[in-house]
Amino acid sequence: MERRSFLKKAGVAGAAAAAVSAPALAADTPVIRWRLASSFPKSLDTIYGAAERMSKRISELTGGKFQIRVFPAGEIAPGNQVLDVVQNGTVECGHTAGYYYVGKNKAFAFDTSLPFGLTSRQQNAWLYYGGGLKAMRELYAQYNIINFPGGNTGCQMGGWFRNEVKSMADLKGLKMRIPGFGGEIMAKMGAIPQSLPAGDIYPALEKGTIDATEWVGPYDDEKLGFYKVAPFYYYPGFWEPGPNLSFYVNNKQWAKLPKEYQQAFEVAAAEANLTMLAQYDAQNPQALVRLLQKGVKLKKYPADIMKAAQTIAFNLYEEEAKKNPAFGKIYGPWKKFRALEHGWFNLAEQGMESFMYTNRSK
Numbered sequence: 001m002e003r004r005s006f007l008k009k010a011g012v013a014g015a016a017a018a019a020v021s022a023p024a025l026a027a028d029t030p031v032i033r034w035r036l037a038s039s040f041p042k043s044l045d046t047i048y049g050a051a052e053r054m055s056k057r058i059s060e061l062t063g064g065k066f067q068i069r070v071f072p073a074g075e076i077a078p079g080n081q082v083l084d085v086v087q088n089g090t091v092e093c094g095h096t097a098g099y100y101y102v103g104k105n106k107a108f109a110f111d112t113s114l115p116f117g118l119t120s121r122q123q124n125a126w127l128y129y130g131g132g133l134k135a136m137r138e139l140y141a142q143y144n145i146i147n148f149p150g151g152n153t154g155c156q157m158g159g160w161f162r163n164e165v166k167s168m169a170d171l172k173g174l175k176m177r178i179p180g181f182g183g184e185i186m187a188k189m190g191a192i193p194q195s196l197p198a199g200d201i202y203p204a205l206e207k208g209t210i211d212a213t214e215w216v217g218p219y220d221d222e223k224l225g226f227y228k229v230a231p232f233y234y235y236p237g238f239w240e241p242g243p244n245l246s247f248y249v250n251n252k253q254w255a256k257l258p259k260e261y262q263q264a265f266e267v268a269a270a271e272a273n274l275t276m277l278a279q280y281d282a283q284n285p286q287a288l289v290r291l292l293q294k295g296v297k298l299k300k301y302p303a304d305i306m307k308a309a310q311t312i313a314f315n316l317y318e319e320e321a322k323k324n325p326a327f328g329k330i331y332g333p334w335k336k337f338r339a340l341e342h343g344w345f346n347l348a349e350q351g352m353e354s355f356m357y358t359n360r361s362k
Contacts, residue, residue, distance in 0.1 A: 130333075
């Protein structure tokens with residue numbers, strides 16, 4: 001009797017708790033089904049998984065009424081054409097990297113990363129509290145898109161090479177898969193940049209169509225198998241110190257969403273943004289250990305390449321700012337923000353980290 005009474009009370013309490021935690025949506029809130037085109041293959045569970053995580057959370061926050069189906073690169077559009085299919089309304093939303101679209105306007109690079117620019121934390125600070133999101137949304141609005149930060153990989157690795165790179169001379173004529181400003185910098189140093197989506201990189205590397213490639217870092221790179229045909233693994237990826245990915249939403253479709261659904265989307269995107277970086281930070285060290293055990297040769301870029309690349313990068317930015325109003329409008333404030341962030345991080349973060357990482361006995 002007492003047990004039945006307890007279970008009855010527990011059931012009532014559980015129902016009450018569920019009612020409190022369930023989304024407070026009106027009975028006439030519509031059922032909405034969207035499609036999301038990703039720039040990434042499904043095999044890359046962290047970077048592709050950010051969109052799936054967001055989709056799942058949106059469904060939970062709306063009691064299953066707002067659902068988004070995620071499609072990997074190539075099913076609806078190639079990985080580097082997600083902006084186009086969101087812009088023209090083929091799909092309602094997408095998950096991609098802004099610097100894939102520098103061919104349209106180089107200012108898109110700010111949304112992802114500029115060589116020698118901002119780290120992942122600094123990039124988030126700029127987007128959320130440094131005027132970055134406002135600046136980027138003004139640019140995306142011209143393409144019928146509203147953007148949301150959608151994940152960060154942290155500082156990336158410097159890529160896989162068939163042969164060792166001992167100086168800038170070894171870059172002459174080297175064909176490397178590297179997009180955006182990173183590709184321009186490599187071109188200035190004698191390399192021949194190529195732009196390829198993730199799924200096309202390994203075959204090109206295996207066949208010798210390219211001599212080197214960069215992607216993200218140990219966790220993804222191991223999955224893609226680059227180490228099997230290009231044993232030299234370089235660091236750091238100076239062109240991507242903290243690359244941000246973005247969720248794109250067609251502006252007209254966004255305007256049609258109930259306010260509650262818009263809020264659910266924003267919350268879920270922010271969660272995906274936070275979670276991706278945490279996943280990579282946890283997974284990359286373990287993956288690097290495995291790669292080294294497989295015979296990968298870890299190498300640091302020679303100093304002459306790093307110094308030349310930094311000089312070339314900022315010369316390119318200054319030139320672009322003079323001829324591209326959209327780029328110049330963002331570049332000035334971004335450069336000031338970067339200087340302040342680097343000053344602070346050099347003082348507090350690097351001061352502590354340099355001691356800890358060189359005194360690892362405890």
